[in-house]
Amino acid sequence: MSHPRHNLPLSAGEFIRFVGRERDIVDLGRLLDTSRMVTLTGTGGIGKTRLALHLAERVLRRFSDGVRFVDLSEASTLDQVLRTVSGVLHAVDGTRTTVEAVITALRTQNLLLFLDTCEHAAGPVAELCRAVLRDCPRVRVLATSRQPLHLPEENVWRVPPLSLPARPTPTDPYAAEPAPLPRRDAQRYESVRLFVTRAHAARAGFEMTRENSGYIAEICRMLDGMPLAIELAAARVRVLSVQQILHRLDDRFQLLTSDGSEDLPPRQRTLRAVLEWSHDLLSEPERLLLHRLSVFGTWHREMAEEVCSGDGVDPSDILPLHFSLLDKSLVVMDTEIEGTAHYRLTETVRAYAAEQLAAEDPREERWERYLDFCVSSLEATAEGCRGPMRWRERMRRLRLLDHHRENHARVVSWALSRGRVDEALRVCLALRSYWTVRGLAAEGSRILEQVLATDPDGQTPHLRARALALRAELRLDLDAVPHVSTLAGYALEAARACRDAEAAAAALTVLAALSLRTGALEEGVGHAERALERTGPSGDPVTGAAVLGVLAQLARRRGDPDRAVEYLEQVIARSRSLDDRWGMARSLHLLGSIAAEQQELDRARALFTEALAVFEELESAPATARCSRELGRLHMAEGSLLEAREALATCLRMGFASGRRLEVAHALEALGELALAEDEPERAAALVGVAAGLRTVLDRPSAENVRLRSMAEQRVGTAVAAEAWNAWRSLPLEQVRDRALAFPRAPRTAEPASLTPREREIAELAEQGLSNREIAERLTISPATAARHIANIFRKLSISSRSQLTGWASLRDSP
Numbered sequence: 001m002s003h004p005r006h007n008l009p010l011s012a013g014e015f016i017r018f019v020g021r022e023r024d025i026v027d028l029g030r031l032l033d034t035s036r037m038v039t040l041t042g043t044g045g046i047g048k049t050r051l052a053l054h055l056a057e058r059v060l061r062r063f064s065d066g067v068r069f070v071d072l073s074e075a076s077t078l079d080q081v082l083r084t085v086s087g088v089l090h091a092v093d094g095t096r097t098t099v100e101a102v103i104t105a106l107r108t109q110n111l112l113l114f115l116d117t118c119e120h121a122a123g124p125v126a127e128l129c130r131a132v133l134r135d136c137p138r139v140r141v142l143a144t145s146r147q148p149l150h151l152p153e154e155n156v157w158r159v160p161p162l163s164l165p166a167r168p169t170p171t172d173p174y175a176a177e178p179a180p181l182p183r184r185d186a187q188r189y190e191s192v193r194l195f196v197t198r199a200h201a202a203r204a205g206f207e208m209t210r211e212n213s214g215y216i217a218e219i220c221r222m223l224d225g226m227p228l229a230i231e232l233a234a235a236r237v238r239v240l241s242v243q244q245i246l247h248r249l250d251d252r253f254q255l256l257t258s259d260g261s262e263d264l265p266p267r268q269r270t271l272r273a274v275l276e277w278s279h280d281l282l283s284e285p286e287r288l289l290l291h292r293l294s295v296f297g298t299w300h301r302e303m304a305e306e307v308c309s310g311d312g313v314d315p316s317d318i319l320p321l322h323f324s325l326l327d328k329s330l331v332v333m334d335t336e337i338e339g340t341a342h343y344r345l346t347e348t349v350r351a352y353a354a355e356q357l358a359a360e361d362p363r364e365e366r367w368e369r370y371l372d373f374c375v376s377s378l379e380a381t382a383e384g385c386r387g388p389m390r391w392r393e394r395m396r397r398l399r400l401l402d403h404h405r406e407n408h409a410r411v412v413s414w415a416l417s418r419g420r421v422d423e424a425l426r427v428c429l430a431l432r433s434y435w436t437v438r439g440l441a442a443e444g445s446r447i448l449e450q451v452l453a454t455d456p457d458g459q460t461p462h463l464r465a466r467a468l469a470l471r472a473e474l475r476l477d478l479d480a481v482p483h484v485s486t487l488a489g490y491a492l493e494a495a496r497a498c499r500d501a502e503a504a505a506a507a508l509t510v511l512a513a514l515s516l517r518t519g520a521l522e523e524g525v526g527h528a529e530r531a532l533e534r535t536g537p538s539g540d541p542v543t544g545a546a547v548l549g550v551l552a553q554l555a556r557r558r559g560d561p562d563r564a565v566e567y568l569e570q571v572i573a574r575s576r577s578l579d580d581r582w583g584m585a586r587s588l589h590l591l592g593s594i595a596a597e598q599q600e601l602d603r604a605r606a607l608f609t610e611a612l613a614v615f616e617e618l619e620s621a622p623a624t625a626r627c628s629r630e631l632g633r634l635h636m637a638e639g640s641l642l643e644a645r646e647a648l649a650t651c652l653r654m655g656f657a658s659g660r661r662l663e664v665a666h667a668l669e670a671l672g673e674l675a676l677a678e679d680e681p682e683r684a685a686a687l688v689g690v691a692a693g694l695r696t697v698l699d700r701p702s703a704e705n706v707r708l709r710s711m712a713e714q715r716v717g718t719a720v721a722a723e724a725w726n727a728w729r730s731l732p733l734e735q736v737r738d739r740a741l742a743f744p745r746a747p748r749t750a751e752p753a754s755l756t757p758r759e760r761e762i763a764e765l766a767e768q769g770l771s772n773r774e775i776a777e778r779l780t781i782s783p784a785t786a787a788r789h790i791a792n793i794f795r796k797l798s799i800s801s802r803s804q805l806t807g808w809a810s811l812r813d814s815p
Helices: 010-019 022-034 048-062 078-089 097-106 117-134 190-202 210-220 229-240 244-245 249-254 273-278 284-293 301-310 313-325 347-360 363-388 389-402 405-417 420-431 432-435 441-452 461-475 481-498 501-518 521-537 541-557 562-576 581-597 601-618 621-637 642-659 661-677 679-700 703-716 720-725 731-739 757-767 772-779 783-797 806-814
Strands: 035-042 067-069 113-114 139-145 155-160 332-337 340-344
Touching: 022 035, 022 048, 022 155, 035 048, 048 139, 048 284, 067 078, 078 117, 097 117, 113 117, 117 139, 139 340, 155 249, 190 210, 190 229, 190 432, 210 244, 210 273, 210 363, 229 249, 229 273, 244 249, 249 273, 273 347, 284 301, 284 313, 284 347, 284 772, 301 313, 301 363, 301 703, 313 562, 332 389, 363 389, 363 405, 363 420, 363 432, 389 432, 389 581, 389 601, 405 420, 405 441, 420 441, 420 461, 432 441, 432 461, 432 541, 441 461, 461 481, 461 501, 481 501, 481 731, 501 521, 501 541, 521 541, 541 562, 541 581, 562 581, 581 601, 581 621, 601 621, 621 642, 621 661, 642 661, 642 731, 661 679, 661 731, 679 703, 679 720, 703 720, 757 772, 757 783, 772 783
Parallel strands: 035 139, 035 155, 067 113, 113 139
Antiparallel strands: 332 340
16 A cells, blocks of 8 residues: 655645745755755744745655655654654564664655654654664655754754844834834745734734834844744734733733644643743753853853853853753854854743743842943953053954943843942943943933932942933933033032042033033133043043043134144044044044135045044944034035035934934935035925924024025025925934935936946846846846945945936936
8 A cells, every 4th residue: 555655744724824934945955955864953933843844845756755754742762763753654563673664664765754853852863863874875854853963964954033124223212112114124024924924814904004013023023033932922913902912022921822723732832831841851050051041131151151150050061051052942152253152042032041040049149140240341341441452452342342232231220120229330330431432322321310310329429420420421412401411510519529530520521512502612611621630641531532522622613723633633642542543533523624614625535534434443323424424515515416425325324323313413404405505405495394303302403404494495485495394394204314315316427337337237137126136146146246236336326226227228328
């Protein structure tokens, strides 16, 4: 009696239900062409079995004897494994041992043996596979397991999460709602497609809208792109809105359970069951380490040794235990920062491990150790950066701080919840320079305000005084003058009370900087000089450089550019002695502004360009935006409008990336000025109108804004300018950005002939609507090469979107 060609448990509806993984199936199909054994590994709920089922169905025709699916979820010993496999193969033979019967049944077969859920019997399954691969030359093995089987012939494929939308930088850092996902991206991300598909199945009529798209994207992010978790969450739309689902994910193990309508094995009917299945496979040291690692968002080996060792976990075992947890797909590789490997837990695994840690460590010793580690390491980093340090080492430390940003916010939150306010203050103070360089004033001040509001009377006076000064410093470019002045006044009063010269100098520097906005320049000079007295040659170099920069700006405003240059050259000399290119770049930027005012345009361009190179290396969005804006205005002064477009487009993009609406307003005003120079007064009014709206919300009025509106009115009249002024004000800022970057076609200064033959060929294909991938396939080049050609075409033709290529070919061919 012949057997069916496969026994795959695939229903007809499964092919409709399967979402995403198209690329994975193609790549795995190729791998099976060249490999005798492929094992799909990954954490529970990541979709190993479903992916393997669809892969097996796809490659079925390659095997003349078909595919045999074996569910090993109930097997834990070699005997159980062999009996289960032989039962599926109908290889029971009383005259031979079970393993001999399996080998005999497979020896002449051209077959794919699919072994599912091998983790409970990894050793026995590996023993069977070794025999099959040795004695059955036409059999290939496809396995799924939460850990590799460690065979020489095995190719391990770690199943990735479903693709996720990146978390955008909000233009309003205090926004209560997540940023919406553009409609065009709805089908781009597998996780979002899966959620919407399952939600629609759970509630007829459900669809993704602009209003709920941000919540759907955030749900998918919080669930790490894990298919099972996303499906369980989507099923909840029967009774909850997506907003309610997102807000309840803090208790995800209670929320994410199956209602029985899905045909799921018991181990996958709740998210908790998925984690418990993996947890039960761990040794005691593995469990202890996993629980303790939940205090981190990301970590490296030295952190784990410092915080997690002891009481059942020997420091020398930390590394091999990491290898084991990586194998079991509970710990994942995060990234490598300057040669140091980092690890992380998915949010779901971390939530489960944190529950277990709370139960076994009621005194919270691991959190205490982690807080102490953070305080000491951050203070050591801050102190080291105050002195001479190679620029490469500064960049290395900066990138480490970038990567541990979430860690620091978490540890501050824990410290506050346990009354460790002084330690929280010390963490914030140690992050002062980092927050400044990275343009994280809004984030830093929000964290700092929470700390300052917690038990203010119990805080050590000098720590509180310095934290108050830092808060004023961070709010300087974010708030209106009266509020910042009040904050600086509080800081100065606290500094005088505890005689802390460093805090007093920082507060006085803020007051001096405010005078640049109020016009009280003489008063500002007084504040700055008193600040300078308190810093001294051996004082805080951060405040010292800041106060010299403010004195330079005050001198410039008072009509003494030579004195301003002297101050800036002092900063440059100090910065050079420390190899601090950030301090040098800020001063070079100001020197460029002074040179531009004195019509030394070539020198100004060189200074801006040098400063911009450092800002871009640092990925400092606010500084890049400001410097690009001044470079764009310099190009306008020279009549180089196409170069101005490029610089001001960068300015606007970086303004958005910074999350600062004031930077966005500045960029829109500069683009409005460019529109006037290009004889586009209505476009200018629309741009400046949006900027005015942002300034109203921020309480930051601008004479420049008024001047630009007046110029637009002079060109087209009050009524037309007023209509244009309001035309874009009701649009989402993202749409304003897209319109602002879609420049009208300008008179050519770069002829199409300046494109290379390959670029002309690619421009014609892009004009026809082909994507980078389609262009790459058409021309037999890589998508990355196609993207580089497109970028060069945009630059040479001074355009910023593919839509502006419309009609390009006809213009090129016209006489």
